[in-house]
Amino acid sequence: xxxxxxxxxxxxxxxxxxxxxxxxxxxxxxxxxxxxxxxxxxxxxxxxxxxxxxxxxxxxxxxxxxxxxxxxxxxxxxxxxxxxxxxxxxxxxxxxxxxxxxxxxxxxxxxxxxxxxxxxxxxxxxxxxxxxxxxxxxxxxxxxxxxxxxxxxxxxxxxxxxxxxxxxxxxxxxxxxxxxxxxxxxxxxxxxxxxxxxxxxxxxxxxxxxxxxxxxxxxxxxxxxxxxxxxxxxxxxxxxxxxxxxxxxxxxxxxxxxxxxxxxxxxxxxxxxxxxxxxxxxxxxxxxxxxxxxxxxxx
Amino acid sequence: xxxxxxxxxxxxxxxxxxxxxxxxxxxxxxxxxxxxxxxxxxxxxxxxxxxxxxxxxxxxxxxxxxxxxxxxxxxxxxxxxxxxxxxxxxxxxxxxxxxxxxxxxxxxxxxxxxxxxxxxxxxxxxxxxxxxxxxxxxxxxxxxxxxxxxxxxxxxxxxxxxxxxxxxxxxxxxxxxxxxxxxxxxxxxxxxxxxxxxxxxxxxxxxxxxxxxxxxxxxxxxxxxxxxxxxxxxxxxxxxxxxxxxxxxxxxxxxxxxxxxxxxxxxxxxxxxxxxxxxxx
Numbered sequence: 206x207x208x209x210x211x212x213x214x215x216x217x218x219x220x221x222x223x224x225x226x227x228x229x230x231x232x233x234x235x236x237x238x239x240x241x242x243x244x245x246x247x248x249x250x251x252x253x254x255x256x257x258x259x260x261x262x263x264x265x266x267x268x269x270x271x272x273x274x275x276x277x278x279x280x281x282x283x284x285x286x287x288x289x290x291x292x293x294x295x296x297x298x299x300x301x302x303x304x305x306x307x308x309x310x311x312x313x314x315x316x317x318x319x320x321x322x323x324x325x326x327x328x329x330x331x332x333x334x335x336x337x338x339x340x341x342x343x344x345x346x347x348x349x350x351x352x353x354x355x356x357x358x359x360x361x362x363x364x365x366x367x368x369x370x371x372x373x374x375x376x377x378x379x380x381x382x383x384x385x386x387x388x389x390x391x392x393x394x395x396x397x398x399x400x401x402x403x404x405x406x407x408x409x410x411x412x413x414x415x416x417x418x419x420x421x422x423x424x425x426x427x428x429x430x431x432x433x434x435x436x437x438x439x440x441x442x443x444x445x446x447x448x449x450x451x452x453x454x455x456x457x458x459x460x461x462x463x464x465x466x467x468x469x470x471x472x473x474x475x476x477x478x479x480x481x482x483x484x485x486x487x488x489x490x491x492x493x494x495x496x497x498x499x500x501x502x503x504x
Numbered sequence: 505x506x507x508x509x510x511x512x513x514x515x516x517x518x519x520x521x522x523x524x525x526x527x528x529x530x531x532x533x534x535x536x537x538x539x540x541x542x543x544x545x546x547x548x549x550x551x552x553x554x555x556x557x558x559x560x561x562x563x564x565x566x567x568x569x570x571x572x573x574x575x576x577x578x579x580x581x582x583x584x585x586x587x588x589x590x591x592x593x594x595x596x597x598x599x600x601x602x603x604x605x606x607x608x609x610x611x612x613x614x615x616x617x618x619x620x621x622x623x624x625x626x627x628x629x630x631x632x633x634x635x636x637x638x639x640x641x642x643x644x645x646x647x648x649x650x651x652x653x654x655x656x657x658x659x660x661x662x663x664x665x666x667x668x669x670x671x672x673x674x675x676x677x678x679x680x681x682x683x684x685x686x687x688x689x690x691x692x693x694x695x696x697x698x699x700x701x702x703x704x705x706x707x708x709x710x711x712x713x714x715x716x717x718x719x720x721x722x723x724x725x726x727x728x729x730x731x732x733x734x735x736x737x738x739x740x741x742x743x744x745x746x747x748x749x750x751x752x753x754x755x756x757x758x759x760x761x762x763x764x765x766x767x768x769x770x771x772x773x774x775x776x777x778x779x780x781x782x783x784x785x
Contacts, residue, residue, distance in 0.1 A: 325718025389780030
């Protein structure tokens with residue numbers, strides 16, 4: 206019997222702990238990613254029966270850049286991401302600050318906050334489609350009854366308003382996640398700091414700027430990067446309400462990739478767009494990874 | 505002074521009330537429409553609370569509604585099995601990996617951790633295309649097992665990330681004692697760590713499960729046959745016809761949503777702690 210050294214035995218145990226995950230990530234995530242990268246440089250004509258796909262260099266990227274709505278799509282993506290992330294962060298912070306105060310029924314409100322998060326996107330989109338419908342939507346009827354609103358609003362019939370409405374729905378759906386995280390951060394701020402500050406005569410605003418903000422800022426930054434990464438790829442919310450319309454007014458990159466691949470069968474172009482998105486995300490993923498390791502005591 | 509206190513409190517409670525209404529209103533609208541009779545669905549006078557609430561839409565959605573010869577029973581079974589099995593395997597692997605990252609020192613740990621951060625943030629639409637082309641070439645499209653395995657991969661990174669944060673917050677002393685008593689790492693993991701963390705594991709499992717439960721993207725690409733559909737696909741099927749059956753949609757939506765909402769609220773405390781652990785690490 207060859208004796209296995211203690212160190213090697215330990216290595217085998219550690220390997221056993223991580224092998225299942227490594228296999229899953231390798232087969233189902235890393236392999237498709239490498240395949241997506243190669244596919245972006247190949248010619249894909251699904252109707253031809255030949256099994257090989259010649260390399261065509263940057264042709265797919267050229268095709269993507271020459272699509273007439275490409276600049277609009279990129280602008281939409283950036284506007285949607287900026288608006289949605291900004292909204293989620295600000296609303297998230299506001300609600301977190303509110304729920305950090307003491308009041309009767311706080312537990313119930315904290316529970317309520319989980320509703321948007323727990324509702325499946327298909328359900329959310331259906332609810333907003335009916336609630337905002339110009340002829341029979343309850344929400345629209347409520348808005349029309351306000352004094353300064355002129356008649357029912359056609360939320361999804363013009364581009365900018367449709368995009369703005371989708372930003373609003375996205376904020377409603379996802380701000381609870383931000384709020385919960387910030388709430389956890391707020392709760393870890395010792396009450397003594399505030400007591401000391403108010404003895405020194407610092408007002409609410411000064412307390413926020415000098416105590417709260419510096420202490421929650423690291424989590425705020427990490428959260429914002431996560432939110433950018435999760436928002437830029439938005440698909441279901443928009444696809445299930447407007448499918449990118451009207452006239453590409455709500456077409457963002459996730460929608461465009463899906464439509465190119467599964468409706469127009471432009472596989473090469475879809476993958477090229479995918480690579481653009483991947484590059485964008487990779488930059489933020491690296492920043493995110495570094496921010497997780499700031500403390501340095503972890504690995 | 506006292507006046508100011510009451511003014512402050514009134515302002516606080518008004519804000520809280522407004523925020524609560526804004527958060528809950530889409531959920532209430534869903535329930536409101538689900539209790540209407542189909543011929544009342546377009547009537548605006550009824551308002552938020554139907555005068556004659558009826559369970560007809562629930563009955564229709566559960567037993568009578570058919571699309572492509574299939575209905576709620578089949579789709580919910582598909583959803584439960586696919587997401588359930590995927591969650592089980594994903595949580596199992598994620599817990600082991602999270603534990604390894606949290607407790608052991610080994611070369612390549614940083615790489616593994618980066619791999620998790622990267623896969624947690626990757627837009628799934630990027631892998632969807634090569635993935636779909638590969639599986640349809642292999643004749644595996646329209647297959648619930650493949651969808652389940654995909655969900656397993658999708659759930660894994662976020663779950664592992666949550667587990668690392670969670671295990672980092674568990675004190676090490678107990679394991680040290682067990683180690684001195686001659687317990688193996690596997691023994692420590694299965695006999696001490698797992699039994700101690702059942703509630704938190706359920707919360708992580710819930711987060712994973714819900715991701716699949718609401719998934720439309722993968723299911724819409726993989727499943728073309730109505731007999732294989734999951735609930736989100738079933739929920740979009742009410743559309744194509746001349747008239748959309750809104751009260752039935754809302755009834756089925758409520759059935760799909762309410763149990764999840766209850767579970768979320770039940771596990772609220774653990775969810776918050778987990779999320780906090782995830783970000784703070």
